[in-house]
Amino acid sequence: MKTILENRPALATEVNKVAEVAGYLWQKGWAERNGGNITINITEYVDDEIRNMPPVSEVKQIGTVLPNLKGCYFYCKGTNKRMRDLARRPMENGSVIRILDDCASYVIIADQPVQPTSELPAHLSMHNYLIGKGSTYKASLHTHPIELIAMTHHKPFLEKDVLTNLLWSMIPETKAFCPRGLGIVPYGLPGSVELAEATIRELDDYDVVMWEKHGVCAVGEDIMDAFDQVDVLSKSAQIYINGKNMGFEPEGMSREQMHEMTVVFKLPK
DSSP: OOOTTTTOHHHHHHHHHHHHHHHHHHHTTOOOTTOOEEEEEOGGGOOHHHHTOOOSSOOEEOSSOOGGGTTOEEEEEBTTOOHHHHTTOTTTSEEEEEEOTTSSEEEEEESSOOOBOTTHHHHHHHHHHHHHTTOOOOEEEEEOOHHHHHHTTSGGGGSTTHHHHHHHHHOHHHHHHSTTOEEEEOOOOTTOHHHHHHHHHHTTTOSEEEETTTEEEEEESSHHHHHHHHHHHHHHHHHHHHHHHTTSOOOOOOHHHHHHHHHHTTOOO
């Protein structure tokens, strides 16, 4: 069977990045069973042949109207598909979708009619927001980092910027490579439009958003960029928890030391 990736090296590169990240998520224990989702905007790689491809599915509703997505194309991890399988066979465990002109529905065009993630409304809403603000970000990632989720079971950590400042203080690289910090969204029903809307509000100030007792969503230039931000935050969480397990409260960098980094490295916060 011919794949949409054939003779399209730029598109294949982006999908292969998704496969690579999917493997990392599984190896880290962040993607149990079918947990986690990835969606990337591939519109810039679409040619006339792709635009004329007939759908391989019926028209499907998004559940909301997203006016900035008219004519856009996305690669999406499939619902009930495992990251460990996507890492080996991305076009059997994900699909390419076309957003229709009503901006409220889509069709699958390649390679197979693999139904996208159940959290597609949240992912597409984030992409609609990013396009609307003129962002160059093309990727959204949802995954279940163990230590970060554990920290959301402690109410004091859910106050605005408490976790951001704690995690920044554990190791300088975290502030350098996740410079906008970690937003917090109170628990919401997975896959709901309400959860999507709450996440979008946090994206005004953050590139990584924590869903209480659930997982994180991250956006970035590409899927590797989104993954890297979650990775550095998770490392800080591990450092903090390891210190606690050794019987002491980790001291962390001082506010003065973190401010020095902001100035020297010209960070946004």
